[in-house]
Amino acid sequence: MNPSDIFILxxxxxxxxxxxxxxxxxKALSNIVATQQIHQAYGGVVPELASRAHQQNIVPLVHRALDIANIDKKQLSAIAFTRGPGLLGSLLVGTSFAKSLSMGLEIPLIEVNHMEAHILSHFLETEDASVPAFPFLAMTISGGHTQIVLVRGYFEMEVLGETLDDAVGEAFDKSAKLLGLPYPGGPLIDAYAQLGDPDKFTFPIPKVGGLDFSFSGLKTSILYFLQRETAADPGFIERERNAICASIQKTIVEILMRKLKKAVRETGINRVALAGGVAANSGIRKALKQAESEWGWTTHIPPLEYCTDNAAMIGIAGYLKYLDGRFTDLGTPATARYTIGSSGGKEIV
Known part of the structure; x- marks a missing residue:
C-alpha cells in the first residue's frame, strides 16, 4: 500500500x-464517542454496566465512523485498539471486536496503550499544526492517572512521577460529590469556579517528595472543612458553592504546577504538553499558558475533543506503529494494568 494512503480504524x-x-x-476523518449516561445514577462508573453498554454500542459506532469518513471497510490498512490500562470488562469488548474484524478483513492488528495515546494525540493533524519537539515533558491527568512523563520519542517514554494514591480527576469528582454535584462532577467544579473567588478558602498543599503526587489528603481536608462549616451553617455550601469550587480548583492547579515546574527545573526541558481528560479543565489550561510568558516554557494543549477519551488518539498511535511495523499478535490479551513505556515492542511474528 502507498505509505501516503494509510487508513486506520x-x-x-x-x-x-x-x-x-x-x-x-x-488526519481524523471521523471521531465519534458514545457516552454512557447510565452511570450518573450511581455516582460513578459501574464496570459491569460499562461492558454491557460497550457491547451494544460498538458495532453501530464503527459503522457510523466508516460512514462519516466515507470509506469502505475494505480500504482499511489496519485496526488499532486500546489494550489497556482500564476496566478489564470494557477492554475485552474492544479487544475482541478488533481481533475479529482484523481476522475477517485479513489486515494487521495494532495494540495501543491508552495513556501513551493521550500523549500522542498532539501529533494528530489539526488546524493548529504545532507539535511538541522531542524531548518534551507530558503531564497526563485523568480520572485514573496523574503522571509526569519524559517523552524522548513516539514510543520512548519514561514516567518521572505519578500519584501515590488518587488521581487528579478523582479528586475533582469526589470533591464535587461532597458538594452535592452530580457525576461526573469535575467539569461542574470548573464551571462554578469561573464565578467564584479562588482566594476565599484555603486548602493544604500535600508534601510529597520528588515528582510524585498525592490527592487523598486534600480530599480529606475538603471533607472536614465542609462538615465543619455546614454544622455551623446548613446553607453554607449552597451560598458559597462558587467560591468553594474556585478555591478547590486553584489548590489542585497549584499542586500540579509546582510539580511540573520542578520537573522542568530538574530535567532542563521546558517543552511541556498536557494530556488526558482533565486537560480540558480551564484552570489548568490557563496556568500552562501563563507559564509561557512567566517562565519561558513552550506549551502544547490539545483541542478539547482530543482531551477526553476518544478513538482518534488511539488511531494516531496506531498509525505511528504501523509505519514502524509494530503489529500485534492475535493472542495478545487485554490488560487492566499497562504501564507507559511497555508497548513499544517491534513486530510480533
Missing part, C-alpha cells in the same frame, strides 16, 4: 465511553 473502550475513529494518515 481505531477503537477505544477502556472505561465508560465507546469510541471509534477513522484516520487517513495523521
Amino acid at each position: 481505531a477503537i477505544e473502550s477502556s472505561c465508560d465511553d465507546t469510541a471509534a475513529a477513522i484516520l487517513h494518515n495523521r
Whole structure:
C-alpha cells in the first residue's frame, strides 16, 4: 500500500465511553464517542454496566465512523485498539471486536496503550499544526492517572512521577460529590469556579517528595472543612458553592504546577504538553499558558475533543506503529494494568 494512503480504524473502550475513529494518515476523518449516561445514577462508573453498554454500542459506532469518513471497510490498512490500562470488562469488548474484524478483513492488528495515546494525540493533524519537539515533558491527568512523563520519542517514554494514591480527576469528582454535584462532577467544579473567588478558602498543599503526587489528603481536608462549616451553617455550601469550587480548583492547579515546574527545573526541558481528560479543565489550561510568558516554557494543549477519551488518539498511535511495523499478535490479551513505556515492542511474528 502507498505509505501516503494509510487508513486506520481505531477503537477505544477502556472505561465508560465507546469510541471509534477513522484516520487517513495523521488526519481524523471521523471521531465519534458514545457516552454512557447510565452511570450518573450511581455516582460513578459501574464496570459491569460499562461492558454491557460497550457491547451494544460498538458495532453501530464503527459503522457510523466508516460512514462519516466515507470509506469502505475494505480500504482499511489496519485496526488499532486500546489494550489497556482500564476496566478489564470494557477492554475485552474492544479487544475482541478488533481481533475479529482484523481476522475477517485479513489486515494487521495494532495494540495501543491508552495513556501513551493521550500523549500522542498532539501529533494528530489539526488546524493548529504545532507539535511538541522531542524531548518534551507530558503531564497526563485523568480520572485514573496523574503522571509526569519524559517523552524522548513516539514510543520512548519514561514516567518521572505519578500519584501515590488518587488521581487528579478523582479528586475533582469526589470533591464535587461532597458538594452535592452530580457525576461526573469535575467539569461542574470548573464551571462554578469561573464565578467564584479562588482566594476565599484555603486548602493544604500535600508534601510529597520528588515528582510524585498525592490527592487523598486534600480530599480529606475538603471533607472536614465542609462538615465543619455546614454544622455551623446548613446553607453554607449552597451560598458559597462558587467560591468553594474556585478555591478547590486553584489548590489542585497549584499542586500540579509546582510539580511540573520542578520537573522542568530538574530535567532542563521546558517543552511541556498536557494530556488526558482533565486537560480540558480551564484552570489548568490557563496556568500552562501563563507559564509561557512567566517562565519561558513552550506549551502544547490539545483541542478539547482530543482531551477526553476518544478513538482518534488511539488511531494516531496506531498509525505511528504501523509505519514502524509494530503489529500485534492475535493472542495478545487485554490488560487492566499497562504501564507507559511497555508497548513499544517491534513486530510480533
